[in-house]
Amino acid sequence: MHAFSYERPATLARAVALLEAHGPEARVLAGGTDLIIRLRDGSLAPTVVVDLKRIAELEPGIREADGRLVIGATTVMTDIAADARIRRRFEALAEAAAVVGSVQIRNRATLGGNICNASPAADTAPALLVHGAVVVIAGPSGSRRIPIDGWFVRSGVTTLGRGELVTAIELPLPAAPMGSVHLRRTRRRGHDLASVTLCCGVDASGVTRLAYGSVGPRPVLAVDATGVLADRDAAPDARTGLLERMLAEATPSARSMRASPDYRLAMLRVLARRGVDIATARLAAAEGRR
Amino acid sequence: MSGRIPIQVTVNGRARAFEVAAHHTLLEVLRDDLQLTGTKECCLVGECGACTVRLDGRIVDSCLVLAVEADGGEVTTVEGLASDGRLSRLQGAFLDEGAVQCGFCIPGQIVAADDLLRRVARPTVGEIQEGLAGNLCRCACYGQITAAVAAAAAAEAGAR
Numbered sequence: 034m035h036a037f038s039y040e041r042p043a044t045l046a047r048a049v050a051l052l053e054a055h056g057p058e059a060r061v062l063a064g065g066t067d068l069i070i071r072l073r074d075g076s077l078a079p080t081v082v083v084d085l086k087r088i089a090e091l092e093p094g095i096r097e098a099d100g101r102l103v104i105g106a107t108t109v110m111t112d113i114a115a116d117a118r119i120r121r122r123f124e125a126l127a128e129a130a131a132v133v134g135s136v137q138i139r140n141r142a143t144l145g146g147n148i149c150n151a152s153p154a155a156d157t158a159p160a161l162l163v164h165g166a167v168v169v170i171a172g173p174s175g176s177r178r179i180p181i182d183g184w185f186v187r188s189g190v191t192t193l194g195r196g197e198l199v200t201a202i203e204l205p206l207p208a209a210p211m212g213s214v215h216l217r218r219t220r221r222r223g224h225d226l227a228s229v230t231l232c233c234g235v236d237a238s239g240v241t242r243l244a245y246g247s248v249g250p251r252p253v254l255a256v257d258a259t260g261v262l263a264d265r266d267a268a269p270d271a272r273t274g275l276l277e278r279m280l281a282e283a284t285p286s287a288r289s290m291r292a293s294p295d296y297r298l299a300m301l302r303v304l305a306r307r308g309v310d311i312a313t314a315r316l317a318a319a320e321g322r323r
Numbered sequence: 324m325s326g327r328i329p330i331q332v333t334v335n336g337r338a339r340a341f342e343v344a345a346h347h348t349l350l351e352v353l354r355d356d357l358q359l360t361g362t363k364e365c366c367l368v369g370e371c372g373a374c375t376v377r378l379d380g381r382i383v384d385s386c387l388v389l390a391v392e393a394d395g396g397e398v399t400t401v402e403g404l405a406s407d408g409r410l411s412r413l414q415g416a417f418l419d420e421g422a423v424q425c426g427f428c429i430p431g432q433i434v435a436a437d438d439l440l441r442r443v444a445r446p447t448v449g450e451i452q453e454g455l456a457g458n459l460c461r462c463a464c465y466g467q468i469t470a471a472v473a474a475a476a477a478a479e480a481g482a483r
Contacts, residue, residue: 082345
């Protein structure tokens with residue numbers, strides 16, 4: 034690994050100042066499960082690495098505030114997968130966090146890092162899209178919030194600006210129950226990147242949210258507000274046509290080694306149907322518990 | 324901070340103070356500076372688990388942690404699992420079940436299995452497989468490794 038200087042700021046203001054001063058020469062270190070691989074293989078060669086783990090304002094943790102669940106950016110997958118509130122109300126995210134890498138990776142990989150790395154295969158991305166997450170950003174001109182759907186640009190690229198870093202990811206607590214699920218296909222069970230990853234959320238008003246990744250440069254969100262997809266009594270042709278339109282943005286690359294485009298597109302349709310069924314059943318179960 | 328950075332880490336229960344380069348990983352420092360060569364270097368991308376150690380109560384791939392990140396922390400390596408020269412129950416179970424062929428992955432397997440048994444006293448086969456999914460064995464001793472973990476859990480339960 035080539036040499037770099039290491040900064041361990043104690044405050045958010047200092048971290049922002051460092052990132053602003055060094056621009057693209059600086060890289061942020063949270064869990065390191067992506068960054069250190071790229072420092073070692075030389076695909077990233079920053080002069081400064083800024084470690085966020087000793088910043089008081091960025092302590093990992095999950096808290097409720099003003100109708101939202103606020104997940105600190107440095108919160109690791111192990112803690113997200115285990116959180117009772119996330120498991121109950123944001124099931125797709127809990128399931129996605131539980132299958133990232135291995136135990137060793139989940140103990141280290143952070144939610145902020147997963148979205149900043151912006152891999153098309155990022156497991157948490159479709160879940161955050163389905164749950165309507167908002168990214169909280171600190172930067173030189175203060176803090177701002179952007180919906181997760183305006184975050185991902187393409188592989189490795191987000192709308193984060195110079196001097197900015199993610200401080201939290203917020204999930205609006207749904208007013209009505211929602212059933213959600215995370216599904217994926219991998220080459221092997223256990224530690225692997227997804228060949229296709231998909232989340233589905235169905236709420237009590239019949240709105241279905243489908244989000245999918247690993248089938249194009251960025252994860253995609255498609256929403257059916259007609260209620261047709263979640264309606265088991267709807268005409269099969271109507272549901273099929275709707276589903277096709279919702280999945281139309283999938284454009285898998287032929288260059289990826291994990292799976293062929295044909296396989297990914299075929300499995301995307303399988304997972305989408307399965308996702309709608311599971312999310313609908315979970316919604317019914319949640320409503321039954323009320 | 325650049326050049327050598329002073330850090331303090333408790334390694335296998337013993338407080339250590341030393342200097343590290345910012346770009347050296349915990350794995351490199353454990354093996355090259357502290358001569359704790361039980362922890363193995365293998366894939367260096369966080370897929371094989373041969374470099375697994377416990378850091379502040381949780382297992383990590385030490386190839387993906389900078390040594391300076393462990394400053395102020397507590398590290399347990401495979402050398403820290405035996406006490407007074409006696410193997411832990413889990414280590415003994417690996418021998419009894421013949422779970423070791425070439426042995427290269429075993430330190431990581433044992434540190435990961437030790438972590439699993441701390442979290443789940445009597446894991447199912449599925450839980451053992453999931454708990455060790457981040458540890459690859461090129462000799463494919465997975466059946467014996469799984470049996471060893473189950474046997475250690477059963478022996479622990481019987482001893483209580």
